[in-house]
Amino acid sequence: MTKKIVIDPVTRIEGHAKISIYLNDAGEVDDARFHVVEYRGFEKFCEGRPFTEMAGITARICGICPVSHLLASAKTGDKILAVKIPATAEKLRRLMNLGQITQSHALSFFHLSSPDWLLGWDSDPAQRNLFGLIAADPDLARAGIRLRQFGQTVIELLGAKKIHAAWAVPGGVRSPLSAGGVAWIRERLPESRATVKMALDLFKNLMGSLTTEIEQFGQFPSLFMGLVGKNGLWEHYGGHIRFTDSEGNIVADGLSEDYYQDYLGEAVEKWSYLKFPYYKPLGYPDGIYRVGPLARVNICSSFGTSEANKELQEFRERAGGVATSSFFYHYARLLEILAALERIEQLIDDPDITSQRVRGNAGINQLEGIGVSEAPRGTLFHHYQVDENGLIQKVNLIIATGQNNLAMNKTVAQIAKHYIQGTEITEGMLNRVEAGIRAFDPCLSCSTHAAGQMPLHVQLVGADGSVLNEVYWN
Amino acid sequence: MSVRTLTINNIPVAVEEGKTILEAAKEADIHIPTLCHLDGVSDVGACRLCLVEVENINKLLPACVTQVTEEMVVHTNTPKLQEYRRMAVELIFAEGNHVCAICVANGNCELQDAAIQVGMDHTRFPYRFPERGVDVSHPQFGIDHNRCILCTRCVRVCDEIEGAHVWDVAQRGENCYIASGLSQPWGEVDACTSCGKCVDACPTGAIFRQGTTSAEKERDRAKLEFVVNARSKQEWTR
Ligand code: SF4
Numbered sequence: 186m187t188k189k190i191v192i193d194p195v196t197r198i199e200g201h202a203k204i205s206i207y208l209n210d211a212g213e214v215d216d217a218r219f220h221v222v223e224y225r226g227f228e229k230f231c232e233g234r235p236f237t238e239m240a241g242i243t244a245r246i247c248g249i250c251p252v253s254h255l256l257a258s259a260k261t262g263d264k265i266l267a268v269k270i271p272a273t274a275e276k277l278r279r280l281m282n283l284g285q286i287t288q289s290h291a292l293s294f295f296h297l298s299s300p301d302w303l304l305g306w307d308s309d310p311a312q313r314n315l316f317g318l319i320a321a322d323p324d325l326a327r328a329g330i331r332l333r334q335f336g337q338t339v340i341e342l343l344g345a346k347k348i349h350a351a352w353a354v355p356g357g358v359r360s361p362l363s364a365g366g367v368a369w370i371r372e373r374l375p376e377s378r379a380t381v382k383m384a385l386d387l388f389k390n391l392m393g394s395l396t397t398e399i400e401q402f403g404q405f406p407s408l409f410m411g412l413v414g415k416n417g418l419w420e421h422y423g424g425h426i427r428f429t430d431s432e433g434n435i436v437a438d439g440l441s442e443d444y445y446q447d448y449l450g451e452a453v454e455k456w457s458y459l460k461f462p463y464y465k466p467l468g469y470p471d472g473i474y475r476v477g478p479l480a481r482v483n484i485c486s487s488f489g490t491s492e493a494n495k496e497l498q499e500f501r502e503r504a505g506g507v508a509t510s511s512f513f514y515h516y517a518r519l520l521e522i523l524a525a526l527e528r529i530e531q532l533i534d535d536p537d538i539t540s541q542r543v544r545g546n547a548g549i550n551q552l553e554g555i556g557v558s559e560a561p562r563g564t565l566f567h568h569y570q571v572d573e574n575g576l577i578q579k580v581n582l583i584i585a586t587g588q589n590n591l592a593m594n595k596t597v598a599q600i601a602k603h604y605i606q607g608t609e610i611t612e613g614m615l616n617r618v619e620a621g622i623r624a625f626d627p628c629l630s631c632s633t634h635a636a637g638q639m640p641l642h643v644q645l646v647g648a649d650g651s652v653l654n655e656v657y658w659n
Numbered sequence: 660m661s662v663r664t665l666t667i668n669n670i671p672v673a674v675e676e677g678k679t680i681l682e683a684a685k686e687a688d689i690h691i692p693t694l695c696h697l698d699g700v701s702d703v704g705a706c707r708l709c710l711v712e713v714e715n716i717n718k719l720l721p722a723c724v725t726q727v728t729e730e731m732v733v734h735t736n737t738p739k740l741q742e743y744r745r746m747a748v749e750l751i752f753a754e755g756n757h758v759c760a761i762c763v764a765n766g767n768c769e770l771q772d773a774a775i776q777v778g779m780d781h782t783r784f785p786y787r788f789p790e791r792g793v794d795v796s797h798p799q800f801g802i803d804h805n806r807c808i809l810c811t812r813c814v815r816v817c818d819e820i821e822g823a824h825v826w827d828v829a830q831r832g833e834n835c836y837i838a839s840g841l842s843q844p845w846g847e848v849d850a851c852t853s854c855g856k857c858v859d860a861c862p863t864g865a866i867f868r869q870g871t872t873s874a875e876k877e878r879d880r881a882k883l884e885f886v887v888n889a890r891s892k893q894e895w896t897r
């Protein structure tokens with residue numbers, strides 16, 4: 186008899202999802218699926234709105250990474266206006282994205298994931314969270330919280346003149362950066378860098394004890410996709426799209442977001458609201474690719490800043506070239522925070538950064554626009570079609586978590602096969618399955634445009650549909 | 660010119676004959692919440708926010724269109740009025756599609772201010788979610804009917820101050836909307852002088868300058884006052 190184990194919902198991720206584990210007659214794991222069960226339909230209710238509102242509307246998809254949508258939307262708006270934005274506006278948008286990457290990665294690493302490996306996979310779930318971490322290692326927890334706060338403050342210094350205002354707008358940004366803001370950032374940078382260094386040392390020391398996780402948490406070949414800058418430098422805002430494979434070969438390069446439909450396909454499965462994007466030339470599901478920190482670190486030639494470059498070299502040595510285990514997402518996140526901090530430093534040293542010339546004005550000059558940016562979780566595409574007056578006719582959003590959908594499913598199946606035998610379900614095993622998902626730091630609010638957080642629900646279901654065993658954690 | 664004496668909230672007030680309760684209250688420094696009232700143009704009593712109680716009269720009266728009478732005893736802030744005012748604001752919210760988070764007027768909106776004033780924390784009425792459109796055919800301005808509360812300030816400003824009468828009220832009841840010209844796209848109405856007075860008059864984000872994004876709307880109310888003063892008092896400087 187086939188049995189099914191359901192983990193519903195998955196905790197410590199952004200949003201609501203459920204995992205089903207299918208057992209075969211012998212009680213071994215046959216397959217596992219990561220379902221996204223909520224749907225919000227943002228794309229639909231944008232229709233008929235002025236395109237200038239899109240930055241504000243899509244920023245509401247998610248409370249965790251509003252900046253990513255803001256930037257992708259503003260870039261799409263630039264295309265509809267057909268303007269090149271002022272140089273300082275681009276620098277400020279970059280600064281905000283770097284602040285966003287810092288705060289989001291810090292949240293993922295310190296608050297959401299580190300309790301697993303610092304407190305132990307099988308430790309008491311009631312304590313296996315940020316509060317448990319504060320009790321066990323207050324210095325680390327505090328440093329992590331302050332690092333996230335640094336990133337958030339960078340964002341606020343730029344955009345929070347009014348609460349939740351859409352600061353990045355078609356044509357540029359709404360307000361410049363003050364000299365006081367620059368000074369604040371400069372003062373807090375050394376502390377932030379020290380925190381990343383501490384986290385990197387900690388993670389590298391732990392790696393010896395995490396070999397099983399590295400092998401089992403989504404270790405498989407796939408393509409990697411993301412933006413790269415000139416000469417293949419690590420990029421988060423501009424540049425062009427690159428695909429590489431797990432040997433590090435460049436599969437496609439210099440791709441423009443304008444033609445994303447030529448190289449990205451979107452498959453749909455009945456059991457999930459999340460679409461399954463794939464690299465078109467390889468077909469579905471062979472065109473599986475990963476995006477986000479791991480992909481960006483794998484596809485780039487270098488970071489272009491000294492400290493991050495040094496760490497990248499070590500990262501590649503430790504991973505044996507291209508990092509194919511999804512567990513390395515955590516490591517890649519730390520590298521990216523370091524790179525972000527170094528780039529923030531470069532930006533605030535630029536005398537141009539406080540220039541007042543930050544917004545260009547124009548009318549509707551193009552009826553279609555596609556914008557792209559790197560969200561902390563991966564490449565984000567916005568695609569709008571407007572009428573003559575600029576009212577939205579059609580919207581398509583391709584979100585980072587969606588693009589990792591195939592890889593997340595593969596990761597869950599791999600972990601389940603390794604850790605689950607028989608019908609006994611231990612909390613520690615299930616936590617590892619969830620952790621496999623957490624490595625991607627998925628944001629399901631964004632990807633299905635859904636929200637919610639609830640306790641854990643595990644079900645063991647027989648082939649006839651009867652529930653054989655059921656466990657709740659509240 | 661004869662004078663009328665009355666009391667508002669037990670304060671004795673004397674005003675010229677023909678003044679409204681709202682004007683009398685203002686002279687006595689008594690605040691009555693309003694939404695459709697706009698200094699410089701006529702009053703129509705559309706929003707019912709200014710309702711007051713007058714002793715020996717069995718119904719609530721809108722202060723903006725009710726003239727004072729001798730010995731009138733007015734109350735502006737009884738528990739009953741507070742309840743009715745809150746209800747009036749809740750109904751306005753439930754009637755249209757007011758999404759503050761993405762609105763150009765967020766943080767600078769008289770409807771939001773009214774909600775705060777009357778202590779509205781939620782609405783007890785189900786939202787109607789009507790299907791309404793956005794007209795951005797005008798080269799500079801746009802009107803989002805979702806955010807319109809039918810106060811008709813735009814209609815009065817355009818007619819009484821600018822003299823263009825681009826706006827009027829079309830249909831009735833729940834189908835009521837603000838129409839431009841002969842219910843044409845705004846951009847096609849020749850009478851429109853693009854003066855922007857309706858943008859300044861609109862209490863919400865319904866009429867806005869194109870290209871403005873959330874919370875960016877600014878109003879130049881002083882401009883309306885200036886035009887009115889210039890006409891009536893020959894004050895030509897600002
Ligand atoms: S458009 Fe504005 S001013 Fe005109 S009726 Fe509607 S809310 Fe009032």
Ligand code: FES
Nearest residue numbers: 695704706707723
């Ligand atoms: S202000 Fe009197 S009814 Fe609107």
